[in-house]
Amino acid sequence: MRLERTLNELGQAAMQKALQSDAPPVIRRASDPKHGDFQLNGVLPLAKQMKKAPRELAVPVAEALSAMDGVEKAEVAGPGFINLTMSKEWLARQLDGDVQDVARDGVHTVAERTRIVIDFSGPNIAKQMHVGHLRSTILGAALVEMLRFVGHEVIGDNHLGDWGTQFGLLIVGMRTFGDEAALEANAITELERVYKLASAKAKEDTTFADAARAELAKLQSGDPENRATWARFVATTRKSLDEVYAKLGVTFDEWLGESAYDSMLAGVIDELVNKGVAREDQGALCVFFEDDPELSKVETPFIVRKKDGAALYATTDIATLMYRRDKFHASESLYVVDARQALHFKQLFATARKLGIEMKMEHVGFGSILGTDGKPLKTRDGVSVTLASLLDEAETRAAARIREEGLDVPEDELLKVASAVGIGAVKYADLRQNRVSDYQFDWDKMISFKGNAGPYMQYAYARIASIFRKGEIDPLDANGKLSLTEPTEVSLAKELLRFGDVVHHAAETHQPHLICDHLYSIARLFSAFYEACPVLKSTDSVRESRIALCSLTLRQLRRGLHLLGLQVVERM
């Protein structure tokens, strides 16, 4: 349900009736349960505006509220807050609707459906994915699910780094240092080895560097031989990328790498020049931002063509925006990319606006993954943990932990559960934190399964699932009427009512951690409820009600975890 809107309407009606005012009621959750369920703060600013004493104005509003359906108590407090307590019957009635809503578990859909392209993951060809790709992939996949579920039309796009300078080096490097057999056997390992040698040599040997540039130019002008070599690099790399994505359970709607836009680049350059957006400077074609208060201070131009004539990342990104506008008719483009690229995106978006591209563009940035020592997990010289090995370790650790605890997992399901728990732990650890800050990757915390962590959530889910299994009840049929009496029932119910608002807020602001926090809160309140209230052992309408409460908790937990990309398991 839409709790915020419902309460807002209630508050608005009261303020209208008591004060004939359209001022916003400013309803918040009570800061302390002693103050009731919610508080209406809107009287304070209104009093200021009307030059009246706040408490004086608050009295008639509180009276009006008290007379309204569902309001148990409304009283003036402090400088002029109105503390609001809703009746348990009202809470139950509101939540009944969510219990019945088997299709969406109480989450409404947006009024205005828009088409959004989400650009995420974006690994490089000829390179193993490493921890640096983890956040973009996990965050992006969650945002796709979240925005899609609230009703948007979402296109998840893997903008592969499959074009650019590195291929000149790789082609020459393969010719010089390459081992064909090794390439067949393990493409990425061989390509990484060759790349490292080639880039080192290019730094010292200018003829070698020139040769690389020449091969790159040939590739970009469509030379069949180089093109075929390139295609082989791409295809072999894709195989290993697919393995990682399969393990993560991440899929894409499009795989439009940088190469997909190559044919557009000349046109982009023309448009930049013809519209007077870019001009030459020191041999390169650049966009300057004299008119932008922030970007003009940075002084670095946005380079769209190097002095040797080659296009770059920037050029491709502009082409990509045009493509999304013309082919996808997208109204929004999100980039789930490391926060360190903030300047690039500011310049890109400013350039797009200069070109008249009317699209909502947003850089959904995120911080780095650090080790427990507070330093980046990835080292400068490229010795970084590969994503594949990290995910393997997560599964291994989870399996060990499950065995150690002697959990309720049949041996033939162990690997499946270990995978759901291990991968889930990694994903959850990443998503639970505000994306803008760096976060410490800590196996012990992740795998200790305590507190706000993936396994705790999965465990909470499994416990509820076991109630239904034991009672031989289908959660989807558990739609008895709610009657809330015990304090733990009321607390849980109030939290369950917020689910829709939370999912929408998280989706709109691109903050999956809001869902994590909320699910954690639901799981904890459920545990408290479960501790205090027998479910299957209770009888009649109490039993019906509690089963309905369990059902909605189960479904919201499952829904929320799915939105985050975590699997649930029926027993663990």
Next chain:
RNA sequence: GCCCCCGUAGCUCAGGGGAUAGAGCAGCGGUUUCCUAAACCGUUGGUCGCAGGUUCGAUUCCUGCCGGGGGCGCCA
């Protein structure tokens, strides 16, 4: 030098104009003849980096400073 982000409990982090600032971990003390104890309950712990300003009210907004991180012409 310029620009961006971050300073909240011992540690890892939420919160973001409103009442006494919240979780987890760690610490301390409890709970199992009872539907999953990977659980639950209680408790210790904070000048919200510092200084001004705006406001009836600032941890939250603004400015400055200090501390940490990141970025800054032909990489992505």
